[in-house]
Amino acid sequence: MNDSIQFLISGLTIGSIYAIVALGFVTIYSVTKVINLAQGEFVMLGGMTMFSLIKLGIPYFIAFLLTVVIVMAIGWLVEWAVIRKAKGADPLSLIILTIGTAIFIRGIAGMVWGKNSVKVEPFTNDVPINILGASITPQSVWVMVFMLLVVLVLYFLIEKTMLGKAFRACSVNPTAARLMAISPKKMSSLSFALSAGLGAIAGLVIAPIMFPSYDMGIMLGIKGFSASILGGLGSAPGAVIGGLLLGVIESLGAGYISSGIKDAISFGVVLMILLIRPFGLLGEKNVGKGGL
Amino acid sequence: MTSSILEIKNVSFSYGPIKALDHISFEVKKGEIVALLGANGAGKTTMLNNISGLLKPASGQIYFKNEEITKLEAEKIVEKRLILVPEHRQVFSTLSVIDNLYLGAFHHFKKTGKKEVDQDIEKIFDLFPILKERKEQLGGTLSGGQQQMLAIARAIMAKPELLLLDEPSLGLAPLIVKEVLEYVKKLRDDFGVTVLLIEQNVSASLKIADRGYVMSHGSIIKQGSSINLLDDPEIKEAFLGHTVS
């Protein structure tokens, strides 16, 4: 019994990370219809930038904020320099484009930071807390707190602000949005910056848990992508559910079946869900097509 | 002297091999309601899209308030208070009525401030009480006529000086068409908005318009005051084809 609680907590921790990454996918997708497979690289950049800034002697909190800003700038740059140039490309090309971007960023990161894993201190102390016989580290709590925070902030931003309305307007009908003086290009840049920021946050909260390295973005990107697909593209609640589900399936799969094939289990589940619901759990039927 | 608010000079446009506009020139004076008439495929919508900046003319110039806007982006043209209510209404279907209205005010929201925008919305609700009733409903769930009103209301939120209306009667029952067009007239009379309207419903639109232009195959083939146009037998031919004798 204790075991299953522990599995669940582990699953929720890692699932929360997937959820944040998936929200990054959704943010970009819902505005631009682009699936940014370089999203995982934003996560990596978050972790690695934090490490470098701390090493430079910058105080923890300032380094945190600075990291988010730097990665957001990179996100903006990626949109401006790469994505915008391929306007109107089909999903197939966009997938290739963003894979190329990911490989490019990862390669540069490998050259800048080297291949070794680095260590980032946790936000607060790392004395674990005991819940019903299962242990949870403060950093895991932070991960979940940040996930909820991100969800809340995103909700507020999208539902309650003019910018959020503009985002949604671009996603529903870019032409009509232009006729309201909303520039889909600008919104596209902003969505990339925003989702890079989300990636950075994911990277920051996970850095103390997993020892970041230049190639950590691959798997996190894929898992985030899976989570957003699982939930149904373009659906923020879907992304959160998808992320948590994926994390829990993985953890339970590793716990009760076999840790060796846990990825086969989680991706097998993704395949099966797509078989039953070709548009994800909360997805709408008409999405899945690309193009700015 | 009434100055022209919109001037179109020799504008041409093609969709790939299809020539849609062929050296079109016309003007709209301040305070007028002008109707641009023509059968399907005559190039009316293309004309409006060229004016609003969604499409860029291949040649020719467009002046708004004596300023050339030919090459401006659609977003920038909106800021100059030239607003298009596009074909098929294009309300944001997954956003609520009130959010649709807020978005109309997007370009001046910061300058104007939320308070004033809210007041504007109240004014709109006075004009279109049905929208107030449905303000929390999603745009896509409204009926066609209500969507048309929302689209016009949303455009008014942008504080237009010139309003372009692309077939506001499209797909609406005759009674509703009349109602919508009444609102358009009211806009000019009460708000001082100049209106350029494209319509296939000739008689209804000419009834509210001061002047009209008739388009066919990408050219303007006829122009004149509404009264004269209404009486013109060639209009029927333009819409129904050569009379078989």
Place this chain on the structure above:
Amino acid sequence: MKKLLAGMMVAALAAGLIGCSSDVDGEGKKEVYKIGAIYSKTGPGSPLGEPEWNATELLEKQINDQGGINGVPIDIILADDESTPEKATEEMNRMINDEKVLAVLGSTTSGASLAMKGIAMDNEIPLISAGAAVGIVSPAEESKWVFKTPHSDAHAVERIYMYLKDQGLKDVAILADSNAFGASGVEQLEALKSDYGIKIVANESYNTDDADMKTQLTKIKSSGAKAVIVWGTNPGPAIAAKNMKELGMDIPYIGSHGIANQSFIELAGDAAEGVVIPTGKLLFPTQIPNDDPQYKVISSFYDSYKAEFGGEPTNFGSYGYDNIMLVVEALKSGAKDPEAIRDYLENKVKDYVGATGIFTFSAEDHNGLKADSMVLAEVKGGEWTFKK
């Protein structure tokens, strides 16, 4: 269309030609001993391959500075296989057929080494691998031309099991990386358990890029294991150590020689305290007794490596070291062709003192090390200390 294609081919070939021309050396040059070395300088195997690469560069320089082998300089051609068997295959063919080397060293990973093994066997060129898998030198009849110097995983496992037996710990759990390094360890852990009366009560694995292993550790915790053996290279084992601490698991943590480096301690921090691993002696050259037969070899290699590259050579550096030195031994003895080198290695290398251990090759054993070539190390006060 076809012209275009032909043009592309020609361009590609031309690019190749430029590469070739630079390799053309004049005839009649004085004699050198050409040795090939293929290690994983980049790719996932790079943490292992880099010290091997460095050690090779260092030794080539040292040997030639000292006047070569019997007055003949040694020319080591280094190549990076990027941790892939495909690149290793390409480089292996280049070494043997283009560079006409006498012997090839490498590669770092088991997959690449196995791919190279086939080519070595076909071409009858001796290969000395730094890979872990037992398959590289077994079965003996299929491995006539292939040797390997790393501590075999079997040795590490024996060392661990001996320690566990001493401590009276019988029920153990395994947590291994799902990559080749981990897989090879698990294979030996399973194979040798009955010899030492060990019972494996849980056998778990993780992916190299996993962020969290609490699930696996929870399972291990419930399995009643008295010790946990973690088999992998950084950062996985460090995450495991941290997770164990977080779960309040205070059973002994036994690592593999894959984490015999300072960065494990840096990553795991406090959680590293008390971790025990089997390792080559190169981990702490200052701590091994002066009378140890390897003392001289190890300390001089360690010092010159540190002076040259700044970092630690780690155990993997010692494999790079021994790979070369064994060939050099053969060359010194007058073996000047591949077959003679092979024969020398198989028949004449007896009680040879290397950095990894003391080698005795035979027709049946192309690894040549015994379990005592490994020692135990424990993290105490944030440092690896010699345990036994």
Place this chain on the structure above:
Amino acid sequence: MRKGVQSFSWKGIAVFSALVISFPFLFSSSFYLTKATFAGIYTIVAVGLGLLMGFAGQISLGQAAFYGIGAYSTAILSTTFGLNPWLTLVISLAAPALLAYLLGHTMARLHGYYLAMATLAFGIVIHVLLTEWKSVTKGASGFFGIPKIELFGFTFRQGISYYYLVWAFALIVIILSLNIIHSRIGRALRSIHDSEVASGAMGVDTGKYKMQVFIISSMFAGLAGWLFAHMSYSISPGSFGLNGSILFLTMVVLGGGTSIWGAVCGALLISAISIIVHTAGSHVSFITSDFEQVLYGFIMMLIVIFLPQGLVPAIASKLKKQKQKSARANKVPAIGTVKGDQNV
């Protein structure tokens, strides 16, 4: 009989074959020969993936899985069960085909990003199975002891003989593919790519042909896997993971999926790039395999942005436009001859 219509130009194949045959004589270096052998294996996969992407308009982020299934099928059967490699070739073709058939029904319902996800997931699942099903695949270290291919007493070993073996298969694959795209089915497939609505209205059963191409492309990958396994003494799961799938994707994108020659060129160019990086790397210190990765990423971005249809179709259409311009200038309407290679 009008040759032009019914088949592609044999000249292209002849020129290309001549290049392939003469390569070992021009470049005796074993390094290039090995590279070229791998290039041949990759060409086979890339041509299949090109058919899938360029002609059926479907993406696959898991093509390396089929490659791996082909390789492991033959490795296991010929080593563990001692079957003749020529016999196991059948399995190396059939196993991926069967899997593709089963998977194809799922894929048929998916579009765009969902399809990408499904193929990605499939690739990962297969990779995990190759790694973890230790009793059969020998796990992560790799499966070793794979026998060589023999024909009439001749053993194909790495080197010239294997080079020719691989390229013989590659040429067969190219010819079969060219045959397909110049048939009614090829035209149907190409029409799907231009306008699925119109091809439906012309009576083209889109789903059926997509499935068939998916199966063909998996069989080509399986064939490549068979060749790869018997080239080497060992294979390991690392060769069949996501990196492999992305590499194949890069080849097709670079060369252009809407043309068989595009996929071929892509595979060759990627191999050439790696040679150039290798050569440059021995002179310039910062050019390492990391740099190669950066370069691949960069190429993918550039191609999608500037030549979205890929190199070969882009150049071909330019050449063709010129030709048509000059033809129009000379007022010589070329009636009656439709050269097949215009759209390849």
Place this chain on the structure above:
Amino acid sequence: MSSLLQVKNVTKRFGGVVANRNVSFTIEGKNITGLIGPNGAGKSTLFNMVSAVFPPSEGEIWFENKRIDALPSYKIAPMGISRTFQNLQVFKKMTVIENVMVGLHTRTASSLAAAAFRLPRSRKDEEFIYENAMEVIKFIGLEDLIEVDAGNLPLGKLRLLELARALATKPKLLLLDEIAAGLNHQETLEMSELILKIRDRGISIFVVEHDMDLVMRICDKIIVLDQGEKIAEGTPKAVQNNQRVIEAYLGAADEKELTV
């Protein structure tokens, strides 16, 4: 003998919007039937249902006594229904002759394997396809352009190409979707001649068109839609003088009646 095509009480809804309501009509053999109506009247929707792009929400469509409303579009082409597209769905990257050859797809059946290995069956099919494609191309008058990529053709030729491709399927019923859109006067005239010529070959034609000149000139019967419903049906002359039609096109004039 019953009609070639029967549309029975067809209704189509998209979400809450009714695009067609309870429309019925028939198309007879060797006839040209026109479908007209103001913008947004539901012409395209009806046309798309007849060509099986999507099924009706209610009602039935019968072709030669076979019910076709639930069939996928690729299944109705072999039955003898073919169409052109208003927004030009030519295969741009294929040459003119290849476009037409696709039209012959359903008239051949050799398999993928036959194609890959160039079996005799495949060769024979290819020859058949080529010859028939050339014949259609000559009939339409595109023989000077067979080698040109469709993407490089001018509009007029594109319309002809669509027509040629549709004809290649050997249809009994040819559906033309705004075939004259974007054509100039001369081209429109030529197009009408061509359509009449096709009709004379014994093919029934169903046109959706807003070019009234063309419709009035060539149609034997015209169906008028407004607001999704059929408001008139009859000869061009009858339709042109039908008050409801005039209202639909020009708007109801309640105060001042339009006089013609």
